[in-house]
Each structure stands twice: as C-alpha cells, then as structure tokens.
Amino acid sequence: MPSIRLADLAQQLDAELHGDGDIVITAVASMQSAKAGHVTFLVNPKYREHLSACEASAIVLTQDLLPFAKGAALVVKNPYLTYARMAQILDTTPQPAQDIAPSAVVSPSATLGHNVSIGANAVIESDVVLGDNVVIGAGCFVGKKTKIGAGSRLWGERNHLPRSRDR
Numbered sequence: 163m164p165s166i167r168l169a170d171l172a173q174q175l176d177a178e179l180h181g182d183g184d185i186v187i188t189a190v191a192s193m194q195s196a197k198a199g200h201v202t203f204l205v206n207p208k209y210r211e212h213l214s215a216c217e218a219s220a221i222v223l224t225q226d227l228l229p230f231a232k233g234a235a236l237v238v239k240n241p242y243l244t245y246a247r248m249a250q251i252l253d254t255t256p257q258p259a260q261d262i263a264p265s266a267v268v269s270p271s272a273t274l275g276h277n278v279s280i281g282a283n284a285v286i287e288s289d290v291v292l293g294d295n296v297v298i299g300a301g302c303f304v305g306k307k308t309k310i311g312a313g314s315r316l317w318g319e320r321n322h323l324p325r326s327r328d329r
Contacts, residue, residue, distance in 0.1 A: 164254065185220060189252055190202070191218065196216055198218075202216060202218040203223060205224070205227075205242065220236060264282075265282045267284070273291045273292070275295070278295070279297045281298060283300055284299070284303070286298065293312030297316070302317070304316075
C-alpha cells in the first residue's frame with residue numbers, strides 16, 4: 163500500500179499545510195468512512211457536522227472552511243481537483259511491466275504496436291494484433307487472431323481472451 167507524509171503530499175499538491183506534516187497518509191476516503199491514515203475533504207459547509215465523527219488524519223478544504231478543521235489540514239483552491247490528484251498519488255493499481263517480460267510467450271506471427279508491455283508468464287498466440295500502448299498483465303492469455311485496440315489494459319490471470327472473429 164502506498165503511503166506519503168502529509169508535508170510531501172502538500173508539496174506535490176501545492177497546498178498550504180496546517181498541522182503535523184509528519185502524519186503518514188495511506189488512502190483517500192469520505193468523511194463517513196475515513197480512518198486513521200486517511201485524508202478526506204470538505205467542500206460544502208453543510209457537511210461540517212460530519213467532522214465531529216470523522217476519524218481521518220487530515221482534511222482538504224478551502225481557506226474559508228479552515229476554522230472547521232479539527233486537526234491537520236491542507237488548504238487548496240479546488241478540493242475536488244485536489245481529491246482526484248490525491249487518489250492518483252495513492253493509487254494501488256498494479257503498474258504494468260515495462261517492455262516484454264522474459265517469461266512471456268509471444269508468437270512470432272503476433273503484431274505488436276508501439277510501447278506494448280507484456281507481463282510475466284503471459285501468452286500471446288498466433289496472429290494476435292496488439293495496438294499501440296497496450297498493456298497485457300502477468301499471466302494473461304490472448305488467443306489466436308485476437309485484436310486488442312490501442313491503450314487497452316488486461317490484468318490478472320482471469321483475462322483469458324479466446325480466439326475472436328472479425329466483425
């Protein structure tokens with residue numbers, strides 16, 4: 163699970179830090195579901211009543227709502243955008259392999275676009291076409307004559323694509 167110090171998060175987000183910058187943040191969450199290590203946000207003052215029960219370690223809000231913060235806070239101009247950026251920073255989505263893993267099995271008749279990544283133990287059968295920037299995760303199987311469009315991503319062993327027909 164990724165984690166980041168609140169001070170480092172504030173710097174990445176160009177936010178004004180109030181409180182302990184050494185708090186470690188591990189996830190973003192709603193006020194109702196946030197726990198220690200989480201960061202949440204407040205945009206509408208009518209929801210400030212939820213802050214009393216909120217267990218988040220930090221909150222993102224605008225300057226005018228700062229008086230309602232009960233602990234560490236990040237002051238920003240646009241909490242919605244900041245929340246989305248935090249979600250990206252703390253994203254736990256597996257990162258694709260770079261290039262083609264040595265254990266991947268790729269048919270010589272397969273056509274690979276630019277910047278294709280194929281994970282460990284993946285199988286790409288004959289006459290497969292992978293578009294540009296395609297990511298095939300570890301353990302995936304792509305059957306004969308399958309065409310996968312540019313920018314597509316397949317993850318995990320359950321992505322078994324049998325032979326497809328042109329439509």
